[in-house]
Amino acid sequence: xxxxxxxxxxxxLGRFDIITVPRFWRKIVxxxxxxxxxxxxxxxxxxxxxxxxxxxxxxxxxxxxxFNGTGKLVTYTVIRSAADIxxxxxxxxxxxxxxxxxxxxTSYIIDCDIDxxxxxxxxxxxxRRLGEESEEGxxxxxxxxxxxx
Amino acid sequence: MEVGxxxxxxxxxxxRIEVEEIAEVWDEDAESIKNGLxxxxxxxxDTDEDTATIAVEAARNAVKxxxxxxxxxxxxxxxSESHPYAVKPTATIVAEAIGATPDLTAADYxxxxxxxxxxxxxxxxxxxxxxxxxxxxxxADVSQGAPGDALEYSAGAGGGAYxxxxxxxxxxxxxxxxxxxxxxxFWRREGKDYPEHGGRFTGEPGYFKHVIAATKxxxxxxxxxxxxxxxxxxxxxxxxxxxxxAKKLGFKKEQFKDALLVSEIGNTYSGSTLxxxxxxxxxxxxxDDILVTSYGSGAGSDSFKLKVTENIKDIQKEEPKxxxxxxxxxxxxxGSYARHKGKVK
Numbered sequence: 496x497x498x499x500x501x502x503x504x505x506x507x508l509g510r511f512d513i514i515t516v517p518r519f520w521r522k523i524v525x526x527x528x529x530x531x532x533x534x535x536x537x538x539x540x541x542x543x544x545x546x547x548x549x550x551x552x553x554x555x556x557x558x559x560x561x562f563n564g565t566g567k568l569v570t571y572t573v574i575r576s577a578a579d580i581x582x583x584x585x586x587x588x589x590x591x592x593x594x595x596x597x598x599x600x601t602s603y604i605i606d607c608d609i610d611x612x613x614x615x616x617x618x619x620x621x622x623r624r625l626g627e628e629s630e631e632g633x634x635x636x637x638x639x640x641x642x643x644x
Numbered sequence: 645m646e647v648g649x650x651x652x653x654x655x656x657x658x659x660r661i662e663v664e665e666i667a668e669v670w671d672e673d674a675e676s677i678k679n680g681l682x683x684x685x686x687x688x689x690d691t692d693e694d695t696a697t698i699a700v701e702a703a704r705n706a707v708k709x710x711x712x713x714x715x716x717x718x719x720x721x722x723x724s725e726s727h728p729y730a731v732k733p734t735a736t737i738v739a740e741a742i743g744a745t746p747d748l749t750a751a752d753y754x755x756x757x758x759x760x761x762x763x764x765x766x767x768x769x770x771x772x773x774x775x776x777x778x779x780x781x782x783x784a785d786v787s788q789g790a791p792g793d794a795l796e797y798s799a800g801a802g803g804g805a806y807x808x809x810x811x812x813x814x815x816x817x818x819x820x821x822x823x824x825x826x827x828x829x830f831w832r833r834e835g836k837d838y839p840e841h842g843g844r845f846t847g848e849p850g851y852f853k854h855v856i857a858a859t860k861x862x863x864x865x866x867x868x869x870x871x872x873x874x875x876x877x878x879x880x881x882x883x884x885x886x887x888x889x890a891k892k893l894g895f896k897k898e899q900f901k902d903a904l905l906v907s908e909i910g911n912t913y914s915g916s917t918l919x920x921x922x923x924x925x926x927x928x929x930x931x932d933d934i935l936v937t938s939y940g941s942g943a944g945s946d947s948f949k950l951k952v953t954e955n956i957k958d959i960q961k962e963e964p965k966x967x968x969x970x971x972x973x974x975x976x977x978x979g980s981y982a983r984h985k986g987k988v989k
Contacts, residue, residue, distance in 0.1 A: 527741040528740075583691065622700040622741055623693060624696075634728055634729070
């Protein structure tokens with residue numbers, strides 16, 4: 496897990512004390528539109544975006560890539576005891592989604608009953624509130640995933 | 645010059661609460677409320693949905709259904725009476741989320757329930773004057789009704805987004821007029837959670853006066869009469885008002901029934917007229933004439949004369965259509981509804 500992936504994971508846990516406003520804003524376009532990167536040399540896709548392909552290193556040719564967004568649920572957990580900021584949303588599902596192109600990311604799985612969720616189901620992205628810094632603070636928006644009917 | 649709607653999209657949250665569920669909590673007669681308001685249920689946002697998320701989903705659907713690229717959009721106006729921030733535009737969130745940034749102008753509008761049609765008029769002027777190629781107008785709301793207030797039965801959630809331009813027009817905007825006065829029929833003070841309204845006062849001096857005057861002005865200006873139109877779309881705060889206004893103006897039920905969705909989704913405020921229009925466009929044929937009149941408390945009405953073109957057939961093939969949002973429903977108890985709307989603090 497590189498630093499960007501770790502930050503994304505921390506963000507989804509609701510640790511907005513670590514993910515500050517500037518840190519969120521730097522990747523706002525990526526979070527809104529699933530903008531990642533692709534290494535044209537080896538064909539590998541990355542989300543969150545990487546500036547350097549870890550396989551090809553200096554031979555790599557990194558380009559911005561907009562993910563289609565559809566994918567499948569690789570694994571998930573049900574959060575019943577959450578950070579203060581997410582307390583009113585429990586129980587909710589946090590899962591790892593593998594996008595069609597191959598990249599994996601951590602995200603909420605929403606708009607479904609917990610009992611209906613299974614590993615391997617197809618999911619699609621939706622635009623939702625991810626949380627807020629505080630009642631007076633910034634509202635964080637971005638992508639969550641919902642099962643495809 | 646042919647300027648009009650090039651694409652459109654809607655979004656309605658899937659949650660619903662029925663009138664019976666609310667009436668039981670407040671010990672009121674559900675049948676009498678249903679008959680009075682002509683509302684069966686209303687839409688409710690999820691806990692993580694607000695005006696910005698609804699506006700983004702509607703705008704993305706409009707871009708997806710259209711033939712243009714988001715980078716060609718030169719203006720985004722988002723109309724709502726429930727913008728998530730008092731200061732910070734919803735329009736920048738929408739513009740960023742549809743990929744229209746950075747070379748565009750953007751701003752938020754507020755005019756109770758008619759801020760979305762005000763955005764269409766602004767974009768129409770910008771396109772006609774060649775300042776932009778395409779403009780996006782969004783009307784979206786997660787409207788508020790205080791616990792126990794009459795508005796609690798009708799205040800729903802939803803939005804519509806319209807792309808205005810010159811290329812691949814699906815419905816020409818042939819004329820638009822507005823009628824505006826300072827009328828205190830409904831308001832919400834800064835920092836307050838719920839709006840205040842003038843009860844029965846909101847009908848005659850508010851809704852009926854403005855909707856009827858704007859529509860008559862449009863009919864006079866275009867030298868048309870109600871029988872000229874295939875469809876008529878009116879703002880729908882409840883089922884009774886648009887029906888009464890339409891009949892008073894001389895429209896027949898066949899002309900306005902297809903746009904009436906308030907019984908199923910409630911009053912979606914800035915989304916109301918735009919969702920009603922989408923319902924009509926989804927089933928219209930080339931050559932159809934449509935009259936649209938919005939209403940915003942405070943107060944004013946915008947009236948439009950539209951003519952559907954051959955291009956409507958292309959967009960009608962594209963998903964998601966309005967119908968898909970009406971099919972998917974999940975009903976809530978009053979307790980879950982209170983949680984969804986943040987009524988429990």
